[in-house]
Amino acid sequence: MTAASSAPLDPQVLVVLGATGDLARREIFPGLFRLFRDGLLPEDFRVVGSGRHSPGDDAAFRDQLADAVGRFTEGTVEPAAWQAFARRIGFAVSSAEDGTELAAAVRRARAELGERAGVLVHLSVPPAVAEDMVRMLGATGIADDARLVLEKPFGTNLASARSLDATLAELAPEERVFRIDHFLAEEAVRNLLALRFAGGPLTSAWHRDQVAYVRIDVPEELGLEGRAGFLESTGTFRDMVVTHLCQVLGLVAMAPPARLSAAELRAEKLRVFRALRPLDPAETVFGQFDGYRDEDGVAADSTVETFVAVRAWVDDWRWRGVPFLLRTGKAMRASRRVISLGFREPPVALFDDPTGAAAPAGRGPMELSLELSARPEVSLRLPVKRPGFGFELAPARLALRTADLFGDGEPLPAYAKLLADAMRGDQTLFTGAAEVERLWEVCDPVLRNPPAPSGYPRGSWGPAAADRLAGAIGWAVPER
Numbered sequence: 103m104t105a106a107s108s109a110p111l112d113p114q115v116l117v118v119l120g121a122t123g124d125l126a127r128r129e130i131f132p133g134l135f136r137l138f139r140d141g142l143l144p145e146d147f148r149v150v151g152s153g154r155h156s157p158g159d160d161a162a163f164r165d166q167l168a169d170a171v172g173r174f175t176e177g178t179v180e181p182a183a184w185q186a187f188a189r190r191i192g193f194a195v196s197s198a199e200d201g202t203e204l205a206a207a208v209r210r211a212r213a214e215l216g217e218r219a220g221v222l223v224h225l226s227v228p229p230a231v232a233e234d235m236v237r238m239l240g241a242t243g244i245a246d247d248a249r250l251v252l253e254k255p256f257g258t259n260l261a262s263a264r265s266l267d268a269t270l271a272e273l274a275p276e277e278r279v280f281r282i283d284h285f286l287a288e289e290a291v292r293n294l295l296a297l298r299f300a301g302g303p304l305t306s307a308w309h310r311d312q313v314a315y316v317r318i319d320v321p322e323e324l325g326l327e328g329r330a331g332f333l334e335s336t337g338t339f340r341d342m343v344v345t346h347l348c349q350v351l352g353l354v355a356m357a358p359p360a361r362l363s364a365a366e367l368r369a370e371k372l373r374v375f376r377a378l379r380p381l382d383p384a385e386t387v388f389g390q391f392d393g394y395r396d397e398d399g400v401a402a403d404s405t406v407e408t409f410v411a412v413r414a415w416v417d418d419w420r421w422r423g424v425p426f427l428l429r430t431g432k433a434m435r436a437s438r439r440v441i442s443l444g445f446r447e448p449p450v451a452l453f454d455d456p457t458g459a460a461a462p463a464g465r466g467p468m469e470l471s472l473e474l475s476a477r478p479e480v481s482l483r484l485p486v487k488r489p490g491f492g493f494e495l496a497p498a499r500l501a502l503r504t505a506d507l508f509g510d511g512e513p514l515p516a517y518a519k520l521l522a523d524a525m526r527g528d529q530t531l532f533t534g535a536a537e538v539e540r541l542w543e544v545c546d547p548v549l550r551n552p553p554a555p556s557g558y559p560r561g562s563w564g565p566a567a568a569d570r571l572a573g574a575i576g577w578a579v580p581e582r
Contacts, residue, residue, distance in 0.1 A: 111144035113215035120226035121151030198234035217321035290478035298328035330399030411568035439474035
């Protein structure tokens with residue numbers, strides 16, 4: 103976390119809209135519990151979960167959360183720690199049409215904590231209802247002086263994103279709005295910034311003269327897992343490309359900021375996004391895994407994409423002509439998050455076979471890879487000489503694992519980091535309104551003219567058309 107994250111916290115009322123949903127169960131409440139267990143929440147706090155339908159009384163809601171936190175929190179959940187956390191949790195019904203009960207619960211919680219208590223509202227709701235929920239927060243007074251955390255995607259297209267931003271601006275200044283993209287909080291992303299800007303040869307080689315291609319490859323084994331309604335209404339392109347993958351692209355491609363602050367990072371990413379060529383449907387592949395239409399909650403004739411591959415271009419002096427290959431999909435063979443940069447080969451191939459034979463298969467260019475996981479790994483593929491006579495080269499891989507250097511403890515999950523930063527008002531790893539709107543502009547051609555999805559088997563690497571899109575470069579997972 104940044105320096106601001108170590109500042110003392112005033113008492114907090116933490117409001118979670120969509121508290122019975124999948125994201126709350128998997129990420130938000132486990133993240134809050136982890137902060138509590140590690141002593142990173144304020145001494146005095148209350149959590150108010152909310153949704154359209156009550157799970158019963160507060161005790162029933164806590165029992166539901168106990169199961170989720172036990173399943174999705176790394177390490178042992180000690181009963182005493184859970185009980186100390188859970189007794190601060192309650193539930194209040196709310197909807198876009200009626201927030202009366204929720205507003206009363208928030209007022210009671212603030213009264214219990216005292217006049218210094220702050221309010222953080224996390225809107226874990228579908229993008230189609232986010233703006234209406236924001237209006238409810240304003241009409242009931244819940245948004246008064248509160249920090250508002252919004253989940254991606256921010257809107258469903260450019261027009262809805264602009265409308266949402268305008269509504270937010272009526273209720274809160276930009277410094278109280280936190281658009282969450284948990285990819286930006288991964289330890290590996292911070293390592294990316296260190297590799298790029300801490301000095302050394304990579305800092306001076308990070309541009310088109312040295313880099314031949316960039317890949318951002320995020321396949322997922324996870325299928326729907328109860329999220330059919332969300333995916334049917336949103337699709338993988340809106341869920342992953344407009345947000346996570348393009349945000350990572352911005353961090354990879356941006357110029358060095360003057361300092362690591364929210365304003366400077368956002369400004370440099372925005373410059374990249376303004377240079378990002380609008381995505382071309384002809385350079386985009388959609389897929390849908392076999393059996394998707396048989397899932398509960400999925401239309402029998404659904405054309406929603408569960409897989410996306412895109413070739414993107416950044417038309418500035420630093421990256422013009424370098425392809426950025428983006429891929430993500432559900433129900434694939436493995437789950438990975440890999441950024442890789444392939445470096446240009448020298449103009450004179452000193453070690454080619456003098457007879458003119460091709461280079462050995464799989465030798466490939468020098469390539470830097472970063473695993474965007476909780477336990478980051480940085481690796482470098484490079485050619486080495488085989489022992490013996492002559493100069494026969496073979497690929498080798500050097501790997502650096504942070505767990506080997508700093509111990510294999512339990513890293514703080516991305517959601518926990520972002521929630522802690524939001525409580526402290528630190529926007530460094532959150533996205534800005536201008537970035538969001540520009541990315542909707544970039545993605546608009548594909549939204550207006552989406553390619554028909556090709557089928558692919560569960561447990562595969564997606565449609566064959568994606569391999570053709572990547573061409574000789576290939577995808578990072580599996581390594582080619």
